[in-house]
Structure formats: structure tokens, C-alpha cells
Amino acid sequence: MPAPVRDIALLLGRVLLGVVLVAHGWDKLVDQGVPATADFFASLGIPAPEVAAVVAGVVELGGGALLVLGAATSVVSVLVVVQMAVAFWLVHLGNGVFVADGGWELVGVIAAGALVLLGAGPGRASLDHLVAGRRSRPRR
Template identity: 60%
Template sequence: MPQLVRDSVLLVARVVLGVILVAHGLQKVDQGVSATAEGFGAMGIPLPEAVAVLTMAVELGGGALLILGLLTPIAGLLAAVILAGAIVFAHLGNGIFAADGGWELAAGLGVGALVLAVVGPGRFSLDQLLVRRR
């Protein structure tokens, strides 16, 4: 695979995944911590208020970091962990399909985040820019 194609695909993947995470974070912020925590508690998530705040931070901050390609391994890993929790607590019992509340969307996003954490952001990223400056 030519390097330009690889880096372009990583850029598109980062931006799309990051935008989806930020959008979901904004939904939770719009609902508020209390309402989000209440929903998390109803799903059996332990420490729902703390997890609500953490989830909002990872979705908003981690999503923004992925878009920028900054601290990509950390942002990708944190997003994957949050999405794994979403699968276990909210989606696993609903089958595969997202239309039925299933796990396919969370799994796809989580695996994408994990791949970015392992492979890296590509050349068109702030991570790469900072490495080149050193």
C-alpha cells in the first residue's frame, strides 16, 4: 500500500470516528450529567455519575484528539474501553443490530479506535508533526 494512501485512509478513519465520538459526547452533555448517570444506573453501570463524566470526557476529548491525531494511542485506547463498557452494559443483550439496540455500532467504533491506537494516526496528524519536530 503506498504511504500516501495509507496516511489518507488513517486520516479519514480518525476524522470519521472522532466526529461520531464527539457527537455522542455532545448528546450526553446536552442531557446533562444527572440524566446520563440516571440512564447509566438503570443499565446497571456501577458508579453511574463518575462513569457519565468519564464517558463524556472520553467521547468529547478523545474524539477531538482523534480528529487532530494527537495522543492517538491514548485516545484510541480510552475510546475502545468506553465502547467495550457500552457493549457489555447497554448492547450485548439486544443482539447484533444497532436498530434493535444491539452491539454492532459500538463494536465497530471500538475496534476502529483500537486499530488507531495500535497502528497510529498516520503522517497527517499532530502526533507525526510533533515527532518530526523532535
């Protein structure tokens, strides 16, 4: 695959994944708010629901924004995969695939996108690439 096509695909995938994460994080922290999110998490049996609500919201909102920029992509990708794995095991495992039935399809697709970025990197249209390029240049 030509490098420009690869970079465009990574940019679009990274931005789309980031926007979805930002929307979910915003909902947890702002629209619903941490107390309501924690109450919902408690109803699902998630341990330490207040802490889990804040962590989930921050990883999604902050991590999603970083993915849109292509910054700290590897770190964010790992955090997102871990968060989606926890959601899978604690909430979605016994509910089948479809999200309409409480299934794991959304957390699976989000984790898959994060794994692709972890493996392929953010592409050249990213802050990570810009920073790496500056580090590799010799100082004068």
C-alpha cells in the same frame, strides 16, 4: 499501499471516528447533560452512573477532538476501546448485533476503528506525527 493513500485513509477514518465520538460526548455532557445521562445509565444498571456519565462524556468529547487532530492517538484509542468494551459488557451483550435492538454494532464499530488507529497509528497528517518529527530532529 502507497504512503499517501495510507495517510489519506488514516486521516479520513480518524476524523470520521473523532466526529462520531464528539457528537456522542457532546450529547452526554451538553445536550442531555450529565444528570439526564446519569439517570439513563442508572436505568441500564451501570454502576456509579454519575461518574460513568462524566467519564463517558469526557472520553468521547475530548478523545474525539484529539482524534480529529491526531493528537495522543494511542492513549485515546486505548481509552475508547476500554469504554466500548465496558458498554458492550454492561449494556449491549445480550441484545444481539443490531443497534436498533440495543445491540453492540455501534460500540463494536467504534472499538474496531480505535483498534485500527492503535495498530496503524494516526498517519502523517496528524499532530502526533508532527511532534514525533520534532523530537527526532537533533538540537542545534
